[in-house]
Amino acid sequence: MIRLEKRHTPLRHPNLLTLLLALATAFITGALVISAYGANPLTAYSLMLRGALGSGYGLAEVAVKAIPLTLTGLAVALAATMQLWNIGCEGQFVMGGIGATWAALYLAPFLPPWAVLPAVILCGAAAGCLWALIPAALKVWTDVSEILSTLLLNYVAIIIVEHLYFGPWRDPGGFGFPGTMTFPQQAMLPRLFGMRIHAGILLALAATAALAVMLGRSKWGYATRVMGAGPRAARYAGMNVGRNILLVMGISGALAGLAGMGEVSAIHYRLQEGFASGYGFDGIIVACLASMQPLRVPACAALLGVFLVGGEQLSSFMQLPASISRILEGALLFGFLLGETVQRYHIRFTPAAAAGNTDA
């Protein structure tokens, strides 16, 4: 029998412990799955590591994944500071892609060349923001749980984007391929060092620094933390909670929208099938691993990036399914939850028989 008992003395390095537990759980689970495919887990892991970290190309690819993951991770972490659960980053990411694509293909012809890229960026952020404001408004005025509404709106966003690239926005010269036309040159976010790593990294790092400073040092950040940690105290202090829910969810959605914008305007150069690839959902894992601290988000995003890039190596070189990296991710989150439990409880194993002995 397993029993949980509350801890009364907090652990010394709770977050580090959680991270290590998460990693250990992921590696052990992954090892089981890889062995089940008849492969050697150690070979597989070393291949993953070498693939992700062993070359400049690998590192650049890790950064390519880390850019959207940082942005969606920040989006989740910011909302969580106010005890809001934005499970809808995937949808906001998708809407960001739609907004950016609209600006690149349909607004650009009316703009001077220098204004195109800023318009693409702004429209991406704005679309994500507006999509996140729907659940925020529902929460403020009708008390609908944002967990459900953000989650469900993901699927709505995905259906909309599918409709667009299969239907009205499909490239007429694309031989039936589900995707829009390629972006004009001015709408492309510049890439760096001749690799796929792109200027979105600057946006992601700037957003990280800005959020860390705003949450930690500004009165708005203070109020936001109060509303998260003590909702009753916030009302007592006369803080406008509803307005801040709208603001925080709006910013959160804009961050996720920026992530989607980066993917279309720096990686794919078009909106196409497979665009909703899970960066929004992965943002939740990133934010959890980062214990909702903005400054820790980029590193955790990079960690997850290593998993994703390494996973691709497995399919290329060991004929293992690439979805193993998804399994590792899932195990990472479970390991994180386990770590949270260990932080708060002692886990005791008691033989079931012992309990019965005392019957008088």
Add this chain to the structure above:
Amino acid sequence: MNAPLLACEGISKRFGPVCANTGIDLAVHAGQVVALLGENGAGKSTLMSIIAGRYRPDEGTIRIDGQPVQFSSPAQAMQRGIGMVYQRFMLVDTLTAAENVLLAADACGRRLSMKQVVAHMRTLAERYGLHVDPAARIRDLSMGGRQRVEILKLLVQNARVLIFDEPTAVLAKPEVAGLFDVFRKLKADGRGILFITHKLDEVMEAADRIAILRRGRIVAGSEPGRINNKLELARLMVGREVVLRVDKPEMPAGEVVFEVHRLSATSPLGGFSDISFSVRKGEVFAIVGVAGNGQEALAAAVAGRTPASGGTIRYRGTAYSTAAWARHRPRALSYVPEDRHHTGSIGSMTLADNFFLTRLDKAGNGPWLDRSHMHEETEQAVRRFEIVAHSTRTPAGTLSGGNLQKLLLAREMADDPALFIAEQPTQGLDIKATEDVWSAMLAQRRHSAVLLVTGDLREALSLADRVAVMFRGRFMDIIDTQDADSVERIGLLMAGSTAAAPAAPSGETA
């Protein structure tokens, strides 16, 4: 004498830098009621939790019938016959009394059938006067009824030592008598009882032995017969001479700061109607009443938390509608709410953060926080109000009730508000903290009109110049505390009796 049922020898427990218990020796013999007294933060709850198996001691031994034991969980302690009734009952509200008893037995590894439980409960009810309908749902029971279920939970498992954490705090007067009756029967049956209390008269009435904890140590153990009076007991607890006395220097009343006229509201808290009064600078005006007579709703309306539905409010010469007042209030007044843990403060945030909860505009220039200024100002308040805290960076949740309340007072008094409102400011506080809070409030008269909402008559009479007695949402009368004859009537008025005096139509008597 036989070995005591329960003996603690040299128990010590540290939480980080804080020594909650140091070298505690305590024994409970069969047929004995031991009262454990001490201020908040003296280490009583820690000691109880160690005995009941919730914490493990860092040092020391617990013996049962002379045998050393070690518990790693409350269930193990229960199996050895030690059970605890917590102040906040551990019952499932939606289940019946019998189901709760069954659940508790099950958690300790005793498999009983519902029939056995019900039969058991019936026998125990007969024997100890613990009458509870086994089929009644917990949510339908009175506090006393719930407490009886808690006791039955322990007795069904043959508890021989029963520990109670402030068992009378939640009970009405007749229920307290009933509880002490149960104590006597348990005693006669050779069980041991250990109970924590703040109330000195209960000790004199129910205890065979007294143990007094101060700063984690037992400072005195005695029999009630050897202690002459409550004053002496109180002195042992606090460790100094001054007991429940507050110096109230004369203060000339200034201009009328706050005035309400025919205020009324309906609310889930009970509502009120036709309330009129005024408070002057330099004056303490108290509103007293038995809980649930509308004073909670009135306090919420006066503090602008929930707008009243009718009437007018005048603040420093300007009239406000009730709705306008609810919008205006954060800048107009200071308010110490009843719930200091969840409303008045945020446990997970630092002292400095909490010190600026209601005064964010003072926390720095423009949109930014000035951390060093915040800590400096908090540090000053900590010193001035003698708040015992590790540093201004510790989470407020680690403070004892009294220290937390002093932090709240310091915050709400920091900007010299014209109107200072405090709701149940000393509820659950020990004597020393109560005194500190009282003197701070009296000192505040220099700058403010003070409005006190309290259920504690002693508090109202110690502090207030005038006392409004509230019953069923109305003011029965407003009484001058200098007028000894009128003061006599307050108790009757609180009970709603108008026989002694015609209910003054909520008038301003000043």
